[in-house]
Amino acid sequence: MRYLPLTQPDREAMLAAVGASSVDALFADVPEAARLDGPIPGLPNHASELAVERHLSALAAKNLAAGTAPFFLGCGAYRHHVPASVDHLIQRGEYLTAYTPYQPEIAQGTLQMLFEFQTQVAQLFGCDVANASMYDGSTACWEAITMARRVTRRGKAILSSGLHPHYVSVANTMAKFTGDVLETSAPTLTADTDAEALIAAIDGDTSCVVVQYPDILGRIPDLRPIAEAAHANKALLIAVVTEPVALGAIASPGELGADIVVGEGQSLGVGLQFGGPYVGLFACSDKLVRQMPGRLCGETVDAEGKRGFVLTLSTREQHIRREKATSNICTNSGLCALAFSIHMTLLGEKGLRQLAASNHARAVAAADRLAKVPGIELVNTSFFNEFTLKLSKEARPVVRTLADRGVLAGVSLGRLYPGEAELANGLVVAVTETVTAEDIETLATELEEVLA
Template sequence: MRYLPLTDTDRAEMLDVIGASTIDDLFVDVPEAARLDGPIEGLPLHASEMAVERHMRRLSKKNLAAADAPFFLGAGAYRHHVPASVDHIIQRGEFLTAYTPYQPEIAQGTLQMLFEFQTQVARLYGCAVANASMYDGSTACWEAVAMAGRVTKKKRVVLSGALHPHYAEVVRTMAKFTEDEIAGAAPALQAQPDNDGLITRIDEQTSCVVVQYPDILGRLPDVAKIADAAHEKGALLIVVNTEPVALGAIKSPGELGADIVVGEGQSIGVGLNFGGPYLGLFAVRDQKHVRQMPGRLCGETTDAEGKRGFVLTLSTREQHIRREKATSNICTNSGLCALAFSVHMTLLGEKGLRALAAENHRLTCLAADRLAKVPGVTVLNDTFFNEFTILVDGDARGIVRELAEDGVLAGVALSRLFPDKEDIARGILVAVTETTSEDDIDALCSALKEKLA
């Protein structure tokens, strides 16, 4: 049964208030080519519940699950083992039913969890303060760019060519509404990042420089050198990290001079989930920038009886008072995913995270060494954590597709990420985690050897 409580008169009055003649006027910003002009072809207008269930089961059988094949996909979403205890804890009623903790007297559990989460992210990123999470890594990246503009009062944004293209696209989309000038670039398909090339693009009008660490090709840029160059021009350095497990093995961005560190937290505590929901991380190295941070911050205090307690300390969000001065239009945080991150991180501890990172790197080195011996395969990277780029003799995208049909998920063809860059067509981004077995690596090598023969 459809639930449509509004009458035609109600709709007419609402349209009159906002100055629209018809409902179609609300969609004028959507390109006409993207709008439907009728029902979707081949999709019935109605069907029984049982018929829909049967249809969806048939469709699901076409899927190849990550756990059912050698799996080497990455590029910002990584398959890690999430202990069963994480799911058990986050489904406890006191967590699962909690929403926005505006009333601290009845939300101490949620507030304490967020406080602990912020502490973990700040230590992981080498920063002074972290917020209580964002939507995901790409939106956190844009929020960092917007924050840098507020701090520096400048409008030019320099993006590394090796920034994840999805993150760069979010920045470009949002910049249309702020009139920021986005100075982007394409990635150079070479063993080392072009640190000097990035630095030459920084000028006195630059508000911030955005660099990914490790970058989209799996390489490790010289963050400290880029930070010095940015600061010399009065710009902030924003470092994006899409694989937080890497920070168990490499120096934190804050330690290397980053002013703002953002990233995707999915790798810790959150499954692949068909691409979401995920978890945006956001931290600043200097406390003086705290009031320009987006989102919310939870703080520790004492109550009237002197007991330890937690409160929502800062929440400069658009639905609150003085909304015209809000730092962000993001209205919530990824609370449940943040809880999963915090639980998993707590279970790991510092030693566990370092051990997990070491195992990821060990298996990745093994995969790189074995792939380098396959005729027709060249390993591009000199440095990497758990992700690296290989070049194949042939069309990488076609090869990846054929291997998937044979039950091997070989990686992400770079031409999917950079469709307009022709010289990248031979590249495949390969990710290896602790869930990858040596048999999986051998299966990938054998499959590539056969396809490239």
Template sequence: MRYLPHSPADRATMLAAIGAPSVDTLFSAVPASVLGTFSPDLPDHQPEFAVEAHMRALASKNHAAGDGPFFIGAGAYRHHVPASVDHLIQRSEWLTAYTPYQPEISQGTLQMLFEFQTQVANLLGMDVANASMYDGSTATAEAVLMARRITKKDKVILSGGLHPQYRDTVITYLSGEEGLECLSPSPEGQGDILDHLDDNTAAIVIQTPDFYGHLRDVSKLADAAHEKGALLIIVVTEIVSLGLIEAPGAMGADIVVAEGQSIGNPLTYGGPYVGLLACREKFVRQMPGRLCGETVDAEGKRGFVLTLSTREQHIRREKATSNICTNSGLCALAFSIHLSLLGEQGLTRLAKINHAQACKLADALAAVPGVQLLNKSFFNEMTVRLPVAAAPLVEKLAAKGILAGLPVSRLEPGKDEVENLLVLAATELMTDAHIEALTSAIKGELA
């Protein structure tokens, strides 16, 4: 698509200003196969206040997450973010301090990243964490590549409970390479992982709580993997869950990846988010991204430096361990501020509230005739099997102002066995009135 001034005189003026003899010359670098002739029907110039009014009218058609009952989760969750978080990240010393290309000058940024790494390592129960990744899905793919470098093996097993979009991201990263085995998704289990484990296995990737909300004790799986010389990668999409459940490091994980959006970061139409990655200390040199460390200067004063920057795109790209070329610094700052405000006790209390609300939701859904709760265990997310296809029902409820969850068929299209499955999440922002509105609407539609 190309857009040019409507007036021939205006076109001539534009071409003269940029030094192009004709319109065809202007677009000569664009292949004819992708050069469209459609001209958008854009309005003539409007004053600023008219454009603002038009945009407000368009925005008013949106149904935001906070406009009513909201039960969507599946990797992105609606939690309360204190106003102080947004205020602090907009202070100029934070907002303008981006990637530290001259790191030792950016002491404030480096200290923030150092504190972020410390928080993440403690939260995940690991030895060391890096200074952020893009998001949880790409962090998972980076962990898979990291495991293959460490073990010098090719085979990677993705469990059936891994988030479908995380699975697809790993597949994209490893496109054209052999050794990737994706076990069949199932709301009841992870797949027969041990049957696929062999001496050529580099890593097993397993999620807990998994995509369907099940909590998984993977300690025995970790032992089996280590006996074969494989690494265990644990994925966490709902980071608030670690306020209650055992840290992945305590379950035998070698690498842990997570999505940190739930702390400090709103939904924001799907991003930007903040990926978390942590590992055992012995694997630190294969970790992607950067690592900030604490030291002292020539006068003995406390200071911070980039201890490790393994990316090496700056000078030796062919030697780089990763192609990640920045970090989610501002999102990581929001994460650290919110987690600092919560503290250990606050995070635990927040997790308990989430689980309590989820229990209310599960009981209410199980009481709806025809609705089957599939989870024996969960944190704040669960899967139900409906007597009808989930996607059309969700659309009908959305028309009533109720965002009822995620139909699994949207992420696993064409699979009949998931047509009736619906994944729902409950957070501290869900109320009893929201539950009542949801269950009453489902009963009405099923009736």
């Protein structure tokens, strides 16, 4: 590729066109504390490829990898066993023929996979229809809020205190550009959810109520009364699922009255992957489908009567006029959606229920054992595979100490909610099928020593 540098007049013309005084002005929204005013400290200006490889390998060796230690991290990203067949199958040629299905006649493998993916997500969430995926759970959550605004023509969303704070942060960032009013607060370390407070807050200006299911503390809210209260005020209920495996054991949000269900599909087929890429899930009722972001793949027949797949609905700005688009989501997480769909297919309904049962049983065993440790109080009275402990000490240094000892003990609420003193002693523990009885005993023993 040829190198075509811009001249200074080129830069000035471009800046004038966008109304910026300088290149630095383009970064005005980045906090000053996050900007560099020179080279990265401690990083050499140049080094040989071999030297760089050795240095980076040495840095990587300092990490405590998920598969090499007792692992109890969760809060939206979960360690599940991904069958080796998933990685093998996603590399087959019929899925690699088209990055994205703009030309359906040569993208039948991709389109059929997305059609199957949509079917699986709709059934899992208890909804009529699902789209061909989003970027991740947090952006899917925001897209649901903006969809509710379009449907209700209202601009106030009530966010449960049990909604993941990262999801809240994404929504707050985007709301700066749309003018939506978002009402939320931090959770409290109690077994009760904030369902009554959410219902009391709904009024004639409310576009939607957003509830995580199970929530950030692992509690399982009853969505039915919230849905009834929202619908009585002509508002929508948005349910957020960050752990889809849970739906193998508990009722789907759609069954309980949710109008839009979104979530993170990372648990199935995708793996932790150092935080991404992940795959956003999005489903809704039939009557709302015209306002759903992203795109839909459908089944049809060709001129010869043979089964085929097409893009049925595309409301993305790449396909239609920008001012008519429901979203600026410019692609889907196709490869991750494929991995999700293959894992779901390998499990089937029976396998998903068995996986969920295994997760829950191990989590119950872990909660029972940890509750016996002096200095620990179990907050939850019900949960799926994730629960919250209240420690006798601040959780963040406890987590760091246990990490130094080779145990990834969980997620401290002090890290998720800095400045919230009442949550500083909270520790969220996730237990999946990858956790053994020995892992649980190791965690309990280490906590006994650290909290003594």
